[in-house]
Amino acid sequence: MTDSSKLPGATHLECTASGERHESEQLIGLSPVGKPLFARYDLDALKAGFTPDAVACRSADLWRYEEVLPVRDRACQVRLGEGWTPLVEASRTADRLGVRRVWIKDEGQNPTGSFKARGLCLAVSRALELGAKELALPSAGNAGxxxxxxxxxAGLPVHVVVPRDTPAPILEEMAALGADVQLIDGLITDCGRVVRQGVEEKGWWDLSTLKEPYRVEGKKTMAYEVFEQLGRRLPDAMVYPTGGGTGLIGMWKAFDEMERLGWIGSERPKMFTVQAAGCAPMVRAWEAGEESAAMWEGAATYASGLRVPGAVGDFLILRALRESGGGAMAVHDHAMAEWVRVMGSDTGIFxxxxxxxxxxxxxxLMEKGLIAESDEVVLFNTGSGLKYVGMVPVD
Ligand SMILES: Cc1ncc(COP(=O)(O)O)c(C=O)c1O
Structure with missing residues (x-):
C-alpha cells in the first residue's frame, strides 16, 4: 500500500542541449530548442538521508529510489511490481566469452516482460499527477x-501506434490491456507522425521516448540497481541493446547523480551500444566520429526493439559512449538468435x-580491444524471449 505523503520531486527540468531551466510541475515535452529535458533534483539536500544503507531495506521495486524520481504524490505512483529485476551471474557464458565475469540483468521479469515497464511506469505516473487525460505513443512493441x-x-486511455509486423504476442497483449492499437505499414518513425497528428488534433499526451522527461527517469533506476546488486560497486563494462537509447542515457545520468550523492566516486563503466546490422544508425555515427546520427534507411531486423532508424537522444547516446571509453557494435540477426539459445542453455534465461x-x-568488442579478459561485464537482457515466439529467423 502507498501512503499519500509528499516527496520532494524534481527541483526543475534542464534542456540537455542548452542547459536552460524549466518549471517541472507542468506537462512539458521537449525543450523550446526541440531537445530532451532532464529532471534535476536537490541532491545536496538528499545526500544525508538517501544513502545505500537507507534504501537497502526498502521495497523490491524501483520506487526504493523515490527521492530521485519525479513523482511527488505517492498516491500517483502507479505500481505493478516494476524494477528490482535479478542480476544473474552467468559463469558459463563468461567462460565461453573469455571474460572474468558476466552478469545478466534480466529485465524480462518486469511487468509486461520488458524494461519498458520502468520508463512507462514513471511517464504514466507523472502524466497522472500532472493531469493528462489521454496518452499516446509510437512503439516498436514493448513500449506500447x-x-x-x-x-x-492509472485509469487513463492509451493510444498505441505500431508497425503492422510487430510481434503478434505483443499486439495481443496491448489489446488485452485495453489500449487502442493502430497498425501502420511502416516503421516507428512513421508511427510517430500519426501520434503527432493525434496530439495536435485530439489533445493526446505524447509519451514518445525522450520527448517527455520521465521515461528516462524510470530507466535510470537500472544503474542504481546494478550498483546495489553488485554489493555497492559498478562493473567494468555495460552492454546495452540500443534503439532510442533511453536506458543507456538514463544510466549515464544516474551515475552522475550517484556521484553527487556520494554513492560512488568518479569511476564509470565503459558503456557499449549494440544495434542490429540491419539498423545501426548509432554504430555508423560512432564509427564516423559524429556527434549525432543520420536516419538509417531501410531498417530491418527481427529484434523489433532495435528497429529504430533515428533517435532524438542520439547526441546523448554518443556522448555517453565517448565519455565512458566505450563504443558501439552491430550484430546480425542470426547471431542474436544463436546467442539467445546459448544464453538460455547457459543460464536458464530465455x-x-x-x-x-x-x-x-x-x-x-574483445577483438577490438574494447573489452578485456579481466573485465566484469553486465549484459542487459531487456525483454523476455516469449514475446518473439514465431519471429526467430531461420538460416
Ligand atoms: C526488448 C527491447 N530491447 C531494447 C530496446 C531499445 O531500447 P531503447 O529505446 O531504450 O534503446 C527496445 C525498444 O523497443 C526493446 O523493446
Whole structure:
C-alpha cells in the first residue's frame, strides 16, 4: 500500500542541449530548442538521508529510489511490481566469452516482460499527477504494451501506434490491456507522425521516448540497481541493446547523480551500444566520429526493439559512449538468435533477441580491444524471449 505523503520531486527540468531551466510541475515535452529535458533534483539536500544503507531495506521495486524520481504524490505512483529485476551471474557464458565475469540483468521479469515497464511506469505516473487525460505513443512493441498496462492501472486511455509486423504476442497483449492499437505499414518513425497528428488534433499526451522527461527517469533506476546488486560497486563494462537509447542515457545520468550523492566516486563503466546490422544508425555515427546520427534507411531486423532508424537522444547516446571509453557494435540477426539459445542453455534465461545481441557483440568488442579478459561485464537482457515466439529467423 502507498501512503499519500509528499516527496520532494524534481527541483526543475534542464534542456540537455542548452542547459536552460524549466518549471517541472507542468506537462512539458521537449525543450523550446526541440531537445530532451532532464529532471534535476536537490541532491545536496538528499545526500544525508538517501544513502545505500537507507534504501537497502526498502521495497523490491524501483520506487526504493523515490527521492530521485519525479513523482511527488505517492498516491500517483502507479505500481505493478516494476524494477528490482535479478542480476544473474552467468559463469558459463563468461567462460565461453573469455571474460572474468558476466552478469545478466534480466529485465524480462518486469511487468509486461520488458524494461519498458520502468520508463512507462514513471511517464504514466507523472502524466497522472500532472493531469493528462489521454496518452499516446509510437512503439516498436514493448513500449506500447508497457504503456497499455500502466495506462490501465492509472485509469487513463492509451493510444498505441505500431508497425503492422510487430510481434503478434505483443499486439495481443496491448489489446488485452485495453489500449487502442493502430497498425501502420511502416516503421516507428512513421508511427510517430500519426501520434503527432493525434496530439495536435485530439489533445493526446505524447509519451514518445525522450520527448517527455520521465521515461528516462524510470530507466535510470537500472544503474542504481546494478550498483546495489553488485554489493555497492559498478562493473567494468555495460552492454546495452540500443534503439532510442533511453536506458543507456538514463544510466549515464544516474551515475552522475550517484556521484553527487556520494554513492560512488568518479569511476564509470565503459558503456557499449549494440544495434542490429540491419539498423545501426548509432554504430555508423560512432564509427564516423559524429556527434549525432543520420536516419538509417531501410531498417530491418527481427529484434523489433532495435528497429529504430533515428533517435532524438542520439547526441546523448554518443556522448555517453565517448565519455565512458566505450563504443558501439552491430550484430546480425542470426547471431542474436544463436546467442539467445546459448544464453538460455547457459543460464536458464530465455532472452529477447535484443538481449542475445548483447552477448553476440562481446567477442567483437574483445577483438577490438574494447573489452578485456579481466573485465566484469553486465549484459542487459531487456525483454523476455516469449514475446518473439514465431519471429526467430531461420538460416
Ligand atoms: C526488448 C527491447 N530491447 C531494447 C530496446 C531499445 O531500447 P531503447 O529505446 O531504450 O534503446 C527496445 C525498444 O523497443 C526493446 O523493446
Amino acid at each position: 504494451s508497457a504503456a497499455a498496462a500502466y495506462g490501465a492501472a 532472452a529477447a533477441p535484443e538481449g542475445g545481441a548483447t552477448a553476440a557483440a562481446v567477442p567483437f
